[in-house]
Amino acid sequence: MSTSVSAPPMASAFGGWLFVALLATLAAVPWFTGSVFHFHIGIMVCLAGMATGGLAVIAWVGQLSLAHAAFVGIGAYTSVLLVTRLDLPFLVGLPAAAVVAGAVAYIIGAPLLRLRGVYFVLITFALNELFRLVMLEFPGISGGSSGIAGVPKIQLFGITLAAQWQVYIFTLICLAVVMALLWLIRNGQLGRRFAAVEENPALAESSGIPTARTQSLAFVIGCAIAGATGSIMAHYVGFVSPETFAFQLSVSYVIMLVTGGRLALWGPLVGAVFLTPLPEFLRGAVEYQHIIYGVILIAVLRFLPQGLAGLPEQIARLRRDQR
Amino acid sequence: MSFLIAQSIINGVILGTLYLMMAIGFTLAFGVMRIVNFAHGEFYMIGAFLALIGVNWLGLPFPLALALTAALAILLGALVERIVFRPFRADELSGMIASLGLAMILQHAALIIFGPDPQSFPALVSGVYRLGDLIVPQSRALTLGVGVVILLAFYVFLMHTRMGRALRALVQDQEVAAIYGVRLEIMYPLGLGLGVALAAVAGGLMAPLFGVSPFIGATPLLKAFIVVILGGLGSIPGAALAAILLGLIESLTSSFVSASAADIVTFALVVVVLLIRPAGLLGRGEA
Amino acid sequence: MRMSRILAITSAVALMAGNAIAQEETLKIGALVTLSGAGASWGQGMLRAAELAAEDVNENGGLEVGGTNYKVEVIPYDDSYKANEAVTAANRLVFEEKVKYIIGTVGSAPILAIQPITEENGVITMTLGFTAQALSPEKPYTFRPNPTTAEVAQPQIDWIVANQGIKTVGALFPKDETGEAIAEDVAAAYSAAGAELAAVEFFERDRVDFIPLLTRIVAxxxxxxxxxxxxxxxxxxxVQQARDIGFEGVIVRTGGPATQEIVNVAGNAATEGMFVHSAFDPGVEKAAAYEARYVETYGETMNGFSPFFYDGTKMLFAAMQEAGTVEDTEAVKTALEGLTDYEGVLGTMNWTGEEPYGIAHQLDSPFYIARVEDGAEVIVARCTTTGCE
Structure with missing residues (x-):
């Protein structure tokens, strides 16, 4: 992995404010256009941003998980089952989803995180498939391959979020909370510990950082965020099935993370904002959309190794070099 | 009952060898390039289509079509190495994700060119060989025979030619190989080209068995993944052992428990092996 | 948004002007189908059916509804057979493109996932999805133009069991929502016909090797x-692998027209003597003409479900004309329900399904049992939902 971990993506305070202003403008787009569909895309961007944010926390300790969709699925099913079977409110289902996903991550994290690099990628891939297959074996819980339809909409304090713009506001707040959490981790003592483990686990261990505990903590936080995302996703879309959480969903989160910037704070958000609406721009060319998507992916990897979030820095460096 | 066990073992060994054909190119590409190639299945698919074009459209005999497929696939692999993978040599994860993009491009290009419907591939032989109660379909026996010949030829190439030795040196240790004069600029494209060619030949060879459509790449990719994880990344003998094991597990569990149990057992085994021996059954310790 | 307002105003103007001058407007129809991945064969067949139906009316100067001439435009969206992507596409079609009619989806999960949006907004959908949950009195805007196993299994299986002297049957189903639903229907039909579905196997969709499963079934x-x-x-x-391991009994496909594709994969020898469901009598002139037109237009063999959606789309057009509106889908829906003895390319069509689904939104069309000879279907019995002969 790249070594420039500690360098913040936004060099100057001015750049930072500009970035925040840009994000706020982007977030307001659906209100300008007034289109329900744009609100829907906004919701999808928020959900993708949250899930990818969770994946980023795991990436900060140097691990790339292909089981992220399974944790989104654990959260989704936890919440759906609590709400539909036990008639608990969504406000119980949401935190429960995060707790259950985090707990599962804690339990399997210890043996799992001994593996590194490609091996970790592969085992998490196998785990994601295992999750899907096992869920299919228990139709009583998962609805089997027909899934569970008619999941109740999000309800907060007796108010049902029926319209897309209402859900959008809620997901924006959730996304802001996740990003704030990421920012706190990043700029706190924990962030420095994460970075040290990412850069060189052996060195980190010898300088007194408990590598295993640090990685486990990152894995639990990341997976808990995924679980919460799953809960919101299930209640918004209204349908869950084990197939929804197949490894292709994990792959799409990984693609967003890497495109946005694997180690940058804003990477997951930038990746989600860029890639979630992208197919919509390409839909005009139904046949070619996946090809164009693939080409863009390879081009970003090739020419922006720091991801899109590293773009300003890269431009700044180019300018310096020219001088 | 004992008849069913014997039959299942025969089925399993045949299936395992087919899976080895599907996986061997994948493990070679990882060994040389350090790339987890998600586009592997798509090269299998392309091989099936190339063989189909050779046999159905150009009217070539099957062996010639297969040879042409292999030659074209080596070129394609070298080209892909040059355009897509070369920039990511130092970065396994980026290379892996680039291969995902490549897989998307290849599959949907095939969809546009050939359409989604399965294409008909003429059967080469039909009927069964019988050994008492035991049955071996002739089509599988033929595929198996040709597959084993190709695998042996590949083995001889790897063990007893200069290029093969250079490739093996690369699989073992790239820096040392470079010091000893292995020319990376030739060996990298060649390595991926061979990996792609093996996938494509497997696709062409199995086209009469498993059919041809733009979506046939998913199965070989999944099987290659499992075989390579079980056997150890980059270990060719490990892949052979793991493929036979996978074939036997699938066949026996499917015959005596159920098909869905077979998949769960397989993935559970993968997880257990990775936890106990991360480098796989015969892989080198590295994790 | 603006488009539809203009549309509303212009059609109002047109109404005032009477039928003297027919206005030219655009009527958008969404095709939310699977265009990538394994379900793409069906998705393309459906999309092309809608396109051909649209071509018909456009060539005649457009669809005349209430004095306005509409040029029909089909807008294709891909759902990749996934519920989440179908929801996004449905949002776009309903709220952005403002379509009132959707041909789709292919899959069962996608239709269940988009119904909350389409039903709430009064968007008429025509789905292929085999799930029984797709049709219900609470979902008055969903129609299904193709018969499912629930409709065709009993008469067809009665005939096969009686004519081939079958006692026990083995079956393999994919482990997905369609496979499980069909397994139930087929098992019930065989036991009602006096035979038994003795061995059933479910498998993961990507599986290519069936020899272990077949070995057990044949044993x-x-x-x-x-x-x-x-x-x-x-x-x-x-089929191919069953014949490979020496199975010599009867192979039956109840429902799901796909003979050409099966022959493509398995070859003429393995499929010889197989009994298949067919919706398509090449002896019927209109049916043969549709197939010829499909092949000529697209240069590929016709997907077996395509004619149902061609007829379904044409019926939708007829219902719009009947109702005299394209905007008021409730009126169109009622008109569509009221169509009886519609003469489509597949024969005479009527709505059924009151009893199993609680709503008569299931199209009933004649079908056939065919025997495969030298890679082609030869019709051996003609069926309706009441029986075959």
């Missing part, structure tokens, strides 16, 4: 193997 001495519920490719592989 139980079944008289026949049932293929219903499998994708054409998988069905072809099962």
């Amino acid at each position: 139980q001495g079944v008289d026949a193997i049932e293929l219903d519920g499998n994708s054409p490719v998988t069905a072809g592989q099962i």
Whole structure:
């Protein structure tokens, strides 16, 4: 992995404010256009941003998980089952989803995180498939391959979020909370510990950082965020099935993370904002959309190794070099 | 009952060898390039289509079509190495994700060119060989025979030619190989080209068995993944052992428990092996 | 938004002007189908059916509804057979493109996932999804133009069991929502016909090797193997591998027209003597003409479900004309329900399904049992939902 971990993506305070202003403008787009569909895309961007944010926390300790969709699925099913079977409110289902996903991550994290690099990628891939297959074996819980339809909409304090713009506001707040959490981790003592483990686990261990505990903590936080995302996703879309959480969903989160910037704070958000609406721009060319998507992916990897979030820095460096 | 066990073992060994054909190119590409190639299945698919074009459209005999497929696939692999993978040599994860993009491009290009419907591939032989109660379909026996010949030829190439030795040196240790004069600029494209060619030949060879459509790449990719994880990344003998094991597990569990149990057992085994021996059954310790 | 307002104003103007001058407007129809991944064969067949139906009316100067001439435009969106992507596409079609009619989806999960949006907004959908949950009195805007196993299984299986003297049957189904639904229907139909579905196997959709499963089924001495519920490719592989291991009994496909694809995969020899469901009588002139037109236009063999959606789309157009509106989908829906004895390319069509689904939104069309000879269907019995002869 790249070594420039500690360098913040936004060099100057001015750049930072500009970035925040840009994000706020982007977030307001659906209100300008007034289109329900744009609100829907906004919701999808928020959900993708949250899930990818969770994946980023795991990436900060140097691990790339292909089981992220399974944790989104654990959260989704936890919440759906609590709400539909036990008639608990969504406000119980949401935190429960995060707790259950985090707990599962804690339990399997210890043996799992001994593996590194490609091996970790592969085992998490196998785990994601295992999750899907096992869920299919228990139709009583998962609805089997027909899934569970008619999941109740999000309800907060007796108010049902029926319209897309209402859900959008809620997901924006959730996304802001996740990003704030990421920012706190990043700029706190924990962030420095994460970075040290990412850069060189052996060195980190010898300088007194408990590598295993640090990685486990990152894995639990990341997976808990995924679980919460799953809960919101299930209640918004209204349908869950084990197939929804197949490894292709994990792959799409990984693609967003890497495109946005694997180690940058804003990477997951930038990746989600860029890639979630992208197919919509390409839909005009139904046949070619996946090809164009693939080409863009390879081009970003090739020419922006720091991801899109590293773009300003890269431009700044180019300018310096020219001088 | 004992008849069913014997039959299942025969089925399993045949299936395992087919899976080895599907996986061997994948493990070679990882060994040389350090790339987890998600586009592997798509090269299998392309091989099936190339063989189909050779046999159905150009009217070539099957062996010639297969040879042409292999030659074209080596070129394609070298080209892909040059355009897509070369920039990511130092970065396994980026290379892996680039291969995902490549897989998307290849599959949907095939969809546009050939359409989604399965294409008909003429059967080469039909009927069964019988050994008492035991049955071996002739089509599988033929595929198996040709597959084993190709695998042996590949083995001889790897063990007893200069290029093969250079490739093996690369699989073992790239820096040392470079010091000893292995020319990376030739060996990298060649390595991926061979990996792609093996996938494509497997696709062409199995086209009469498993059919041809733009979506046939998913199965070989999944099987290659499992075989390579079980056997150890980059270990060719490990892949052979793991493929036979996978074939036997699938066949026996499917015959005596159920098909869905077979998949769960397989993935559970993968997880257990990775936890106990991360480098796989015969892989080198590295994790 | 603005487009539809203009549309509303202009059609109002047109109404005032009377039928003297027919205005030219655009009527958008969404095609939310699977265009990538394994379900793409069906998705393309459906999309092309809608396109051909649109071509028909456009060539005649457009669809005349209430004095306005509409040029029909089909807008295709891909759902990749996934519920989440279908929801996004449905949002776009309903709220952005403002379509009132959607041909789709292919899959069962996608239709269940988009129904909250389409039903709430009064968007008429025509789905292929085999799930029984797709049609219900609470979902008045969903129609299904193709018969499912629930409709065709009993008469067809009665005939096969009686004519081939079948006692026990083995079957392989994909482990997905369609496979499980069909397994139930088929098992019930066989036991009602006096035979038994003795050996049933479920498998993961990507599986290509069926020899272990078939070995077990054949070892139980079944008289026949049932293929219903499998994708054409998988069905072809099962036929080929069953013959490969020396199975000599009858192979039956109850429902799901896919003979050409199965023959493509398995070859003429393996499929010889197989009994298949067919919706298509090449002896009927209109049916043969549709197939010829499809092949000529697209240069590919016709997907078996395509004619249902061609007829379905044409019926939708007829209902719009009947209702005299394209905006008021409730009126169009009622008019569509009221169509009886519609003469489509597949024969005479009527709505059914009151009893099993609680709403008569299931299209009933004649179908056939065919025997495969030298890679082609030869019709051996003609059926309706009440029986075959």
